[in-house]
Amino acid sequence: MKPTVKQLVWAQRPLIIALAALSLAGCQLLGPLYSRPDSPLPQGYVEPQAATSTAVPAAQMQQWWSLFNDPVLTRLIDTALVNNSDVQLAVARIEQYDAVARETSGNVLPTITLDNNNTRTRITGAGPNPVFGVNPRNDNKLALNGSIELDVWGKLRTANVAARANLLSTEYAREAVRWSLVGLVTNQYLIIRSLDGQLAVNAENIKTAQESLAMTQRQLDAGVNTALDVNQAELVVTNLRAQSLELQRQRSISEHQLGVLTADLSVKIPVGGLMSMPIPPMPPAGLPSTLLESRPDIRQTEQDLIAAHANVKLAKAALYPTLSLTGAYGGESKILSDLFTAPAKIWTLGFAASLPIFNGGRLNARVDQASALQKQAVINYQAALRTAFSEVNDALVNARQYREQEAVAESKQKTTANILRISQNRYQAGYSSYLEVLDAQRNHNEATQALVQSRQNTLTATVSLFKALGAGWDPEPLKKKAEASK
Known part of the structure; x- marks a missing residue:
């Protein structure tokens, strides 16, 4: 009596048990599990920080640009x-990598195909072998064919780890x-808002210079002074107008840059003030360096490292x-109606093994290549931490x-405003020359422009701080987010 499929499978139970045991230990045979490299960073930051911190909701910290309370900025960011x-x-x-990961995960499942073959064949009757039976003859075959690779060494699971790391x-x-x-x-x-502020300051300075021109x-x-004073006052007005034209040119260029970033080349930014924008809070003292783990570029680099670690196992x-x-199961008959x-009925059950014996050292060379790439990934990860x-x-x-x-610039601006007011009064009363007024006007113009630029520097530095920290400075939400992504 022919053995059944069940009897054949049962007869192979020692082999199946052995393969299952090897499968459990397969990943260890290929190498140790991934562990994060030692961090090359100190526990905290060396730069002094604020002693206290203003409480900021975690949700708002994830969208730190909302701290500027500027709807135009928020709309630009949403569009971009x-x-x-x-x-x-x-x-x-x-x-792309999601599709690759789904393809890789499918390798652990069996491949099943439905094959149908219907042929009508005539064999020569004049050949060396006699022909028996009907000639020509029909052959109809319909069968399910299946195959599955046994993941004894953990290769398929390791490939899934690499694919998932690449996706992440x-x-x-x-x-x-x-x-x-x-x-x-x-x-x-912020550059555009700074230019708006400088243009507003310049407009005030032009107004002051025109008043001085009218006074001279x-x-x-009245015959009190000479035409030299009038020409010098006219030159101040001309220089300030030229400065305004340059500031307007820079503003147009910055608008064009925003158009590229937002993919809206016709974007127009309404005139607004920079000095009225709030300054977001500073982080408290004692920030841990582990906050860097929340940065997406650091997480990306670590996933590259995980994929490189898995690729070493795949090479091994x-x-x-x-x-x-x-295996296969189906039917074959010369008459189509007898197929079922x-x-x-036909079936096959097979076991296949393939072991590389000689390949000229190519496989070992691939292991060395993957190991070298893993070393590079470790170096890149640690370098990214240091840079961050x-x-x-x-x-x-x-x-x-x-x-x-900015505090110094604000004090200087107030001082130059007082000096300008006093010098104008002295000149009008005849106690000083117009050169004193010109010098005071130049100093006040530079001081007011510097104050606007100082505010821009302050806000830009705050933006850089939020970017450098990744997503704020509250460690608890970041810790929960990291645990949820595991």
Whole structure:
């Protein structure tokens, strides 16, 4: 009596048990599990920070640009995050690697195909072998064919780990693009607001210079001074007007840059003030360096490292045998109507093994290549941590120093305004020459422009600090987010 499929499978139970045991230990045979490399960073940042911190809701910290309370800026960022070509390209890469991951995960499942073959064949009757039976003859075959690779060494599971790491890397790459894009849009917007502020200051200075010009003209008409004073006053007005034209040119260029970032080349930014924009709070003292783990570029680099670690295991797996089961079940008959009858039933069950014996050292060379790439990934990860740590330190010192410089600039602006007022009174009373007024006007013009630029530096440094920290400075929401992504 012929053995049944069940009897054949049961007879192979020792082999199946052995394969299952090897499968459990397969990943360990290929190498140790991934563990994060030691961090090369200190526990905290060396730059001094604020002693206290203003409470900011975690949700608002994730969208730190909302702290500026500027609806125009928020609308520009929302538009950029949807329409920017770099973001769209990053999304397309995610779709690509998601498909790759789904393809790789399907390798652990059996492959089943339905094959149908219907032929009519005539064999020569004049050949060396006699022909028996009907000639020509029909052959109708319909069968399910299946095969599955036994993941004894953990190769397929390791391939899934690598594919998932590559997918997560592209997702974090998209977040890094969005994270960088928000900073670019915000900085460009602050440049426009700074230029608006400088244009407003320049308009006030032109008004003051025109008043001085009118005063010198009246005194010339009264015979108190000479035409030199009038010409010098006219030159001040001309220089300020030329400065306004340059500021307007720079503003148009910045608008064009925003148009590229938002993919809206016709964007127009209404005139607004910079000095009225609030300054977001500074982080408290004692920030842990582990906050850097929330940065999308750091997470992307670590996923690249995880994929490189898995690729070493995949290269080692090629040195081990490939084991697979194959089978088929169906019917074959010369008459199509008999295809599904019992006598027409056919089936096969097979076991295959393939072990590389000689390949000229190619497989070992691939292991060495993968190991070298893993070393590079470790170096890149640690270098990214150092760079990020340095960026936070730089951002902390810039944010602190620019705030102090703005306070000095504000004091200087008030002082030059007083000097200008006094010098104009002295000149009008005849106690000093017009050169004193010109010098006071120049100093006040420079001081008022410097104050606006100092505010821009302060706000830009705050943007850089938020970018460097990744997503604010509250460790609890970041810890929960990291745990949820595991």
